[in-house]
Amino acid sequence: MAAAASCLRLRAQVVAQIRAFFSARNVPEVTTPCLVVAPVSEAGIGSIAAAGGWLRTSPEFEMKRLLAAGSGDIWQLGPVFRDDESGRLHRPEFTLLEWYRVGMDYLRLLDETLELLSQILRPLRPAAPLRLCWRDAFHNAFGVAPPDDDTRLQTIAAEHGLHDCRDAHDALDFLLAQMAARHFSGDALTAVYDFPARQASYARISERGCAQRFEVFYGGMELANGFQELTAAADYRARFAADNARRARLGLAAAPPDERFLAALERPGGRGLPECSGVAAGLERLLMCLARARDIAEVLPMTDA
């Protein structure tokens, strides 16, 4: 079934707003391939095989190759594909907005992200955005400081209804979803920053052991995910190896590292990635907020697959 004209207009308006936002900041739009050579290595995300390669789960590594080659600030809006994601808030294909800012640190990028999201969500008249570090968000939601001990963390997850927790990763993922669903304000953007090192993904880890990344929610719904990006090829190699060690523990197929990406950081005379931060936001989630939709299917032009 095709969407109502009002839904198509809403999408077009938001896309125009995004273009204007980056145009005003002199950040150029780029397009990188949807068909890529390496699957994602993070254990929580599944790639879909296609034409001897893979459909991108995000444009991250292709955009980082542009950054390594000296592109400067860039942004992109386009389809991404994830295996086994289907539900009220998920589709195997959706539209991701992703941008990188050279020389801007992740907390300033968080400011910029909140500025763009507030602008888009203005028709909802949201309350002022809230910011809290992950430790405080955890404490507010569960009434205790986050424990250092993994067993205790898994116990807290079990107490809040997680059945059969495999490891501390599971517990942390579940508890974040639980905080958002149960404790975040319904009519405001909530930003959580400085995550446990274990949830770093490809964010830089500070000397204090914090993963320098943020997530932004509207009500309980995740909208955006931002990072102080790693810059050295060796750091990416180490994270890819850790991803694969966890994949092996969980019985998932190994994901060979993206050698073209690593080569782009390692090329002679190169200095890896410039100091930069990057963020990705789901376009359909924003449209869902604006249309007050219960299901992502309501804001898609059509849902054939």
Next chain:
Amino acid sequence: MANYSTNEFRAGLKVLLDGEPHAILGNEFVKPGKGQAFNRVKLRNLLNGRVIDKTFKSGESIEAADVVETELGYLYTDGGQWHFMDNGTYEQYAADAAAMDGAENWLREQDVCVVTLYNGRPIAVMPPNFVELKVVETDPGVRGDTASGGVKPAKLETGAVVKVPLFVEEGEVLRVDTRSGEYVSRVK
């Protein structure tokens, strides 16, 4: 018994959780962008009726519970247990007070109930939605007072007490909604 995976979870499915039978009421897919996918599931414990929220990792499987709903005819009570029979196989089942949970207030011999069996044992008894029962005890009717909307208690042949309009008299047969325990009408 078989196992069900989270992608097969749907409302009405009966599963075994912590050794007790539960019915799935709802299932929602939840996934942090960078993390593990979960299914947030609402379940009702079929033994005590409690509704709980439980989160499963997507792809996880849990055991099916041997729970069936079947129509059984009510035979009699010995005071401690209520006895039913499958009118097709003549097999008999005994339900305890916890399984009856008030259903005994509405049952006359040979009434057909929907009985939930867990491992062959009754755990819930649903009487017919409407039953017709005779009034065995109530204050005398007040003639001409049908418009005032007043009510009085009436005791039915099964022992249940329901609120009835003032004009209802002993010996009359009433139609009662067993879900609300409310008087519906007189039966001529």
